[in-house]
Amino acid sequence: MSNIIVLAIIATSIATYLSRFLGAISSEKIKEDSKIFKWFNCLAYSTLAALISRILIFPEGALANSDYLVRFTVIIISVLIFFISKKNLVYPTVFSAIILSFLNSYF
């Protein structure tokens, strides 16, 4: 098992650094006022949005042990807290963990 863990860490590290490094190389030729820069800015937000909604709607691992409706409720409450607290990031994140742990033990 230990051997495969080490190999998995190496594979994960390389797979992750690859995108960052290629990004750094490409950046040398891209001007901040160019169209390609604006396109990549949209891509950064859209792939992030796709990732987050995939995690929340089709979760894997521990999060899959929570009910869909419970997760949905927690998302709505957290976003509301985010706006009520004038876009503070600490409150919604702390509350999301507490509310979900609590609701998950009942539903």
Place this chain on the structure above:
Amino acid sequence: MVNLKYFLLGLKSVKGIDSPALALGASFIAIGALLKNLNFSLEQSILSTLFTYALPGSLVMAESLLVGASILNIFLAVWLVNARLYPMTVSLFPLLIDKSQPKWKYYISCHFIAVSSWLIMKNKYQTIERKNRIDFWIGIGTATWLIAIFSTIIGYFSSDLLTPNMMVGLMIVNPIYFLCMMIGAIKTKGIAISVILGSFLGPIFYYFSPEWCILFGGVTAGTIAFLLGENK
């Protein structure tokens, strides 16, 4: 080497009400506990966060190991889930590049690209003169990276104390944090369309390919958003 004044300024920028420290910490505590349960040693858990420092990637690695996936499969799965780091780097680094700075700083500090550090830098780069931006960035990256590593260690040692319900709670912190940060970052029509369309297309493309949905959904949504909102 690195201008200490701007490095420290970057290091300190993780404090405050928009601080990613707590959410980042909670998420990596969950990772530490998860890796412990997968029989990782403490050193392996630390090295994993040290060299990956991208939460979704670490989660995919853990899930893949659990189902006995091959190393090649792990590599592909992690690459696909972390491919968003490429557009993230390309939409940040052109703002930091300065001729007077050596290239190695960029090649090493690109490792610090992650949602928290990226959004902090995006919000603050205009307050820093161009030639000092990379040192400021290295400060932000070092701070968020250290929080992640430290939290992995805490999670590793507290895994026995964390009940399954608490683990579920810790796991939602990261997506909720990303979600709120993203909503807060919507300032132009292009970004608004990117975020909304991406949120829909990611899960819709999941029905065609669970592995490729983030990349396909994201690229489709981002391209449409660019054509509608930013292409002037």
